[in-house]
Amino acid sequence: MREILPYIINGISVGGQYALIAIGYTLVYGILRLINFAHGDVFMVAGLVMVYATTALPMYIALPLVLAVTVLLGFLIERVAYKPLRNAPRMSVMISAIGVSYLIQNLAFYITGGVPQPVSTPIPWISNNVVVLGVSTKRVTLITPVLTILLVAVLVYLIKKTKIGMAMRAAAKDFEAAQLMGIKINSVISFTFVIGSFLAAVGAMLYFTNYPSVAITSGGMPGLKAFVAAVFGGIGSIPGAVVGAFIIGLCEELIKGIGYTTFSDAFTFALLIAVLCVKPTGLFGEKVTDKV
Amino acid sequence: MLKIENLHVAYGGIQALRGISLEVPDGKIVTLIGANGAGKSTTLRTITGLVKAASGSIQWNGEELLGKSIDRINSAGIAMSPEGRRVFADLTVLENLKLGAYLRKDKPEIEKDLQWVYDLFPRLKERSWQLAGTLSGGEQQMLAVGRALMSRPKLLLMDEPSLGLAPLVVQDIFSIIREINRQGVTILLIEQNANMALKVADLAYVLETGNITLSGTGAELLANEKVKEAYLGKHRK
Numbered sequence: 030m031r032e033i034l035p036y037i038i039n040g041i042s043v044g045g046q047y048a049l050i051a052i053g054y055t056l057v058y059g060i061l062r063l064i065n066f067a068h069g070d071v072f073m074v075a076g077l078v079m080v081y082a083t084t085a086l087p088m089y090i091a092l093p094l095v096l097a098v099t100v101l102l103g104f105l106i107e108r109v110a111y112k113p114l115r116n117a118p119r120m121s122v123m124i125s126a127i128g129v130s131y132l133i134q135n136l137a138f139y140i141t142g143g144v145p146q147p148v149s150t151p152i153p154w155i156s157n158n159v160v161v162l163g164v165s166t167k168r169v170t171l172i173t174p175v176l177t178i179l180l181v182a183v184l185v186y187l188i189k190k191t192k193i194g195m196a197m198r199a200a201a202k203d204f205e206a207a208q209l210m211g212i213k214i215n216s217v218i219s220f221t222f223v224i225g226s227f228l229a230a231v232g233a234m235l236y237f238t239n240y241p242s243v244a245i246t247s248g249g250m251p252g253l254k255a256f257v258a259a260v261f262g263g264i265g266s267i268p269g270a271v272v273g274a275f276i277i278g279l280c281e282e283l284i285k286g287i288g289y290t291t292f293s294d295a296f297t298f299a300l301l302i303a304v305l306c307v308k309p310t311g312l313f314g315e316k317v318t319d320k321v
Numbered sequence: 322m323l324k325i326e327n328l329h330v331a332y333g334g335i336q337a338l339r340g341i342s343l344e345v346p347d348g349k350i351v352t353l354i355g356a357n358g359a360g361k362s363t364t365l366r367t368i369t370g371l372v373k374a375a376s377g378s379i380q381w382n383g384e385e386l387l388g389k390s391i392d393r394i395n396s397a398g399i400a401m402s403p404e405g406r407r408v409f410a411d412l413t414v415l416e417n418l419k420l421g422a423y424l425r426k427d428k429p430e431i432e433k434d435l436q437w438v439y440d441l442f443p444r445l446k447e448r449s450w451q452l453a454g455t456l457s458g459g460e461q462q463m464l465a466v467g468r469a470l471m472s473r474p475k476l477l478l479m480d481e482p483s484l485g486l487a488p489l490v491v492q493d494i495f496s497i498i499r500e501i502n503r504q505g506v507t508i509l510l511i512e513q514n515a516n517m518a519l520k521v522a523d524l525a526y527v528l529e530t531g532n533i534t535l536s537g538t539g540a541e542l543l544a545n546e547k548v549k550e551a552y553l554g555k556h557r558k
Contacts, residue, residue: 195419195420196423198411198416199409202409202410202411202412203409205407206403206409207420208391208392209391209469210420210424211392211395211423212392212423213392
């Protein structure tokens with residue numbers, strides 16, 4: 030138990046980071062039936078902005094700035110690359126998403142010159158070491174799952190109890206009927222991207238605090254794993270994405286714990302294939318009824 | 322009063338409406354009958370703003386509706402209960418009704434209208450916490466109508482409210498249509514069930530392949546030989 034405990038603590042933390050990204054995938058899928066391939070890159074941009082902002086500006090400006098820039102980026106991606114394709118076949122939107130992903134990576138390449146940007150304790154307090162249950166770890170590891178659960182609770186409240194949440198759920202089911210109620214579909218979709226990007230930005234700040242540097246491809250792996258988590262939990266379902274993310278985070282770390290570090294990524298993707306074969310709708314997924 | 326003049330609508334190259342003109346006077350029930358593909362749904366969808374017209378005009382109390390957004394048209398007092406009901410299946414009955422009042426801000430009045438809808442459809446009140454998807458077809462139709470009424474429309478557009486419902490339920494729906502109209506809501510109804518529709522209608526139009534070919538009071542069309550032949554079944558006694 031003593032030996033495994035640090036891995037459990039880490040696993041829960043990694044799971045929380047995946048969850049924050051996975052929600053972005055699942056929300057957008059829920060409303061547009063689109064896998065937003067650019068989401069991992071939005072996450073990477075948030076990391077880059079954090080590196081730049083925290084070295085140049087005081088914390089209380091830098092962190093809100095990271096959130097604001099990321100949210101704006103998510104909003105713009107939707108307006109520029111997805112909205113004009115609202116009535117196009119779904120495949121076109123997906124290809125556009127792949128295009129956006131590479132565009133962002135290459136813009137980041139242009140800005141960084143391709144050099145990984147070193148992360149040097151961007152947010153000091155959460156990078157401090159603490160000892161919990163005899164295990165020494167960074168404070169961020171403990172904060173991540175708590176913050177994740179808190180944000181998810183706020184999000185679930187927003188979706189279940191508020192007017193805009195009700196509009197989101199209605200639009201996710203039936204665009205046209207929602208429009209007949211007077212719901213402005215484009216605002217609802219923009220709002221969805223804003224939430225997804227906001228959570229990805231929070232995730233990025235927690236994630237990159239633990240990493241030595243942010244490279245232009247840094248969004249790839251966590252993005253893919255969060256995507257697997259969303260599919261595993263049942264894409265379109267928020268609780269599904271969160272549960273899926275925590276399970277994947279825990280499994281990865283436990284596999285590292287028993288000595289198969291290099292196998293842990295392979296496990297995640299093997300899980301994706303297994304889920305798609307055995308239960309394509311995932312843990313909490315709804316029956317697939319194609320939107321007409 | 323709703324006044325449509327020389328309305329043309331096309332989907333791609335296909336002419337769905339070829340210059341129709343019709344009037345829906347305040348306080349009346351007006352019906353539009355016709356075969357599948359005649360352009361009935363297109364007419365309603367163009368009024369709501371879901372479909373863009375090629376040319377013509379739709380005047381609502383003197384205000385031009387063509388080119389206005391769907392939410393503007395809804396706020397102007399026009400609501401639709403769409404074909405196939407289209408209730409939000411995984412939202413509760415109450416949430417569906419609240420969405421009907423999405424654009425309204427007057428909370429106490431919304432509450433009043435909710436009671437009004439519950440009085441019209443007591444079944445919806447009993448089931449207000451149930452998911453709309455678990456309702457029967459007739460109840461879903463009632464919900465679709467109730468949801469449209471929650472915007473407190475002056476004009477209610479109804480697209481095939483009897484579709485797929487058992488004959489007894491159809492009777493209920495039509496008596497509710499009369500009741501809603503008695504309470505001051507103007508109704509534009511389209512129906513395949515021409516017999517029922519003409520019986521409740523003050524005014525009726527027959528739509529054939531994008532043109533209006535006949536018009537008159539409900540009773541006149543009910544007695545018209547051509548209508549009998551084409552829509553009511555020739556051998557009906």
